Amino acid sequence: xxxxxxxxxxxxxxxxxxxxxxxxxxxxxxxxxxxxxxxxxxxxxxxxxxxxxxxxxxxxxxxxxxxxxxxxxxxxxxxxxxxxxxxxxxxxxxxxxxxxxxxxxxxxxxxxxxxxxxxxxxxxxxxxxxxxxxxxxxxxxxxxxxxxxxxxxxxxxxxxxxxxxxxxxxxxxxxxxxxxxxxxxxxxxxxxxxxxxxxxxxxxxxxxxxxxxxxxxxxxxxxxxxxxxxxxxxxxxxxxxxxxxxxxxxxxxxxxxxxxxxxxxxxxxxxxxxxxxxxx
Amino acid sequence: xxxxxxxxxxxxxxxxxxxxxxxxxxxxxxxxxxxxxxxxxxxxxxxxxxxxxxxxxxxxxxxxxxxxxxxxxxxxxxxxxxxxxxxxxxxxxxxxxxxxxxxxxxxxxxxxxxxxxxxxxxxxxxxxxxxxxxxxxxxxxxxxxxxxxxxxxxxxxxxxxxxxxxxxxxxxxxxxxxxxxxxxxxxxxxxxxxxxxxxxxxxxxxxxxxxxxxxxxxxxxxxxxxxxxxxxxxxxxxxxxxxxxxxxxxxxxxxxxxxxxxxxxxxxxxxxxxxxxxxxxxxxxxxxxx
Numbered sequence: 322x323x324x325x326x327x328x329x330x331x332x333x334x335x336x337x338x339x340x341x342x343x344x345x346x347x348x349x350x351x352x353x354x355x356x357x358x359x360x361x362x363x364x365x366x367x368x369x370x371x372x373x374x375x376x377x378x379x380x381x382x383x384x385x386x387x388x389x390x391x392x393x394x395x396x397x398x399x400x401x402x403x404x405x406x407x408x409x410x411x412x413x414x415x416x417x418x419x420x421x422x423x424x425x426x427x428x429x430x431x432x433x434x435x436x437x438x439x440x441x442x443x444x445x446x447x448x449x450x451x452x453x454x455x456x457x458x459x460x461x462x463x464x465x466x467x468x469x470x471x472x473x474x475x476x477x478x479x480x481x482x483x484x485x486x487x488x489x490x491x492x493x494x495x496x497x498x499x500x501x502x503x504x505x506x507x508x509x510x511x512x513x514x515x516x517x518x519x520x521x522x523x524x525x526x527x528x529x530x531x532x533x534x535x536x537x538x539x540x541x542x543x544x545x546x547x548x549x550x551x552x553x554x555x556x557x558x559x560x561x562x563x564x565x566x567x568x569x570x571x572x573x574x575x576x577x578x579x580x581x582x583x584x585x586x587x588x589x590x591x592x593x594x595x596x597x598x599x600x601x
Numbered sequence: 602x603x604x605x606x607x608x609x610x611x612x613x614x615x616x617x618x619x620x621x622x623x624x625x626x627x628x629x630x631x632x633x634x635x636x637x638x639x640x641x642x643x644x645x646x647x648x649x650x651x652x653x654x655x656x657x658x659x660x661x662x663x664x665x666x667x668x669x670x671x672x673x674x675x676x677x678x679x680x681x682x683x684x685x686x687x688x689x690x691x692x693x694x695x696x697x698x699x700x701x702x703x704x705x706x707x708x709x710x711x712x713x714x715x716x717x718x719x720x721x722x723x724x725x726x727x728x729x730x731x732x733x734x735x736x737x738x739x740x741x742x743x744x745x746x747x748x749x750x751x752x753x754x755x756x757x758x759x760x761x762x763x764x765x766x767x768x769x770x771x772x773x774x775x776x777x778x779x780x781x782x783x784x785x786x787x788x789x790x791x792x793x794x795x796x797x798x799x800x801x802x803x804x805x806x807x808x809x810x811x812x813x814x815x816x817x818x819x820x821x822x823x824x825x826x827x828x829x830x831x832x833x834x835x836x837x838x839x840x841x842x843x844x845x846x847x848x849x850x851x852x853x854x855x856x857x858x859x860x861x862x863x864x865x866x867x868x869x870x871x872x873x874x875x876x877x878x879x880x881x882x883x884x885x886x887x888x889x890x891x
Binding site for chain 2 (some may be wrong): 400403407410414417431432522526534562563574578580
């Protein structure tokens with residue numbers, strides 16, 4: 322495998338993990354605009370464990386993912402009192418506060434960044450992304466996925482049917498944070514260097530784009546979205562400076578033509594629904 | 602020294618205030634978190650810079666920048682908002698973000714990624730009041746921002762169009778039933794919100810004498826924060842939030858250091874969201890389901 326191809330595939334793997342971190346809360350109807358914060362927790366804690374306490378990577382990464390999840394749980398409880406756009410903004414603020422906190426933590430390098438000694442080779446990254454994907458596919462066959470859809474579609478009805486709406490919401494938010502923390506911890510160990518500035522708003526927002534572009538209705542949507550967003554700019558590389566402009570134009574036109582995203586459960590049902598909506 | 606910082610905070614806050622009002626128009630009325638607003642803010646500043654650099658008189662350059670922002674905002678309405686009406690509220694976010702990326706990269710191609718110096722329009726005439734230094738450009742933009750907001754508030758409460766806007770904000774369906782022509786009102790709202798954002802961008806360029814293709818991101822997101830702190834959908838809330846965020850930013854830079862700005866500003870936002878989600882001056886959501 323050429324170095325270029327490996328590089329692109331590694332980026333793809335991280336993007337897939339990030340996309341699924343956004344997908345889980347979104348499947349429960351939450352727009353999480355702060356996953357960069359959870360990635361930062363995973364990245365910094367993972368690096369701290371291997372650097373300062375000389376933990377092995379295989380132990381440090383899951384533990385950091387777990388801690389990111391714990392933070393998600395603790396913060397999710399108050400934050401999930403808000404709904405819709407308020408929740409989106411709360412997660413957005415949360416992501417900003419977390420990465421700004423790391424920017425000021427001198428014990429992990431502060432603004433200068435934090436080198437990571439232990440190294441995770443590309444094969445590990447690929448395996449991790451595949452693992453996250455398989456986990457999500459598995460999850461989509463369980464009742465939990467049904468609960469998520471129920472809570473997203475109509476929380477009141479889900480509540481009446483005996484689903485613990487708040488429990489499901491917190492679980493989805495926390496699991497998303499775990500996946501983000503997992504990706505972040507791996508990111509630090511693969512690239513051998515982390516800096517707080519990397520975990521910015523755009524890092525939170527782009528995975529949301531992958532998911533909405535790919536479509537939120539099926540478990541395949543985030544994968545397809547991440548694939549497209551990683552590979553399309555590479556294909557457009559020939560047109561150097563115009564590539565992001567062309568790419569943005571394509572996204573705008575695509576979303577105007579197909580707002581549900583690329584992959585949907587049933588084309589026919591959707592066509593019918595769109596017709597029904599047309600007169601509004 | 603602190604009073605000087607308060608003056609600076611007010612100036613910065615007046616820019617956040619305009620951006621926050623632009624966001625509030627989009628979200629309070631249309632329930633659309635319009636991420637193209639930071640792009641329109643940047644377009645205002647960059648296009649004004651381009652015009653002045655081409656040798657246009659500043660008034661022409663500013664008018665051109667405003668017109669351009671209005672046109673782009675119409676495209677946002679047509680391509681990002683209209684096709685998704687009635688769908689998931691987060692979907693138009695994708696395409697409005699697409700516009701932000703598009704505008705940034707178009708400006709990048711045209712002007713390069715470096716920060717450009719915006720020429721000083723007003724000769725450096727500073728007002729000195731009891732040890733305080735107040736730039737005339739700053740004072741003029743503060744006055745202009747406040748005048749714009751007062752006018753907008755009057756417009757929304759006293760005119761027919763304003764009444765229609767408030768009806769749509771209350772309930773889009775009711776507005777349609779009452780015979781409000783959404784297809785003409787919505788584009789006008791988009792233009793209005795774009796003009797506010799672009800004006801803020803021009804004022805930023807004049808005040809801080811610098812523009813760059815990415816100037817919209819930081820200011821735009823703080824504008825969102827200001828809007829929420831003040832209370833979504835409330836014009837005066839956006840004013841209060843904008844001034845508060847500007848003040849918090851300037852004071853935390855001068856008292857603690859520039860690295861803590863994101864902690865204090867977004868920490869304040871998070872705190873408000875947890876303690877009082879409707880914002881300082883917002884009404885509690887009336888149709889909460891659970």
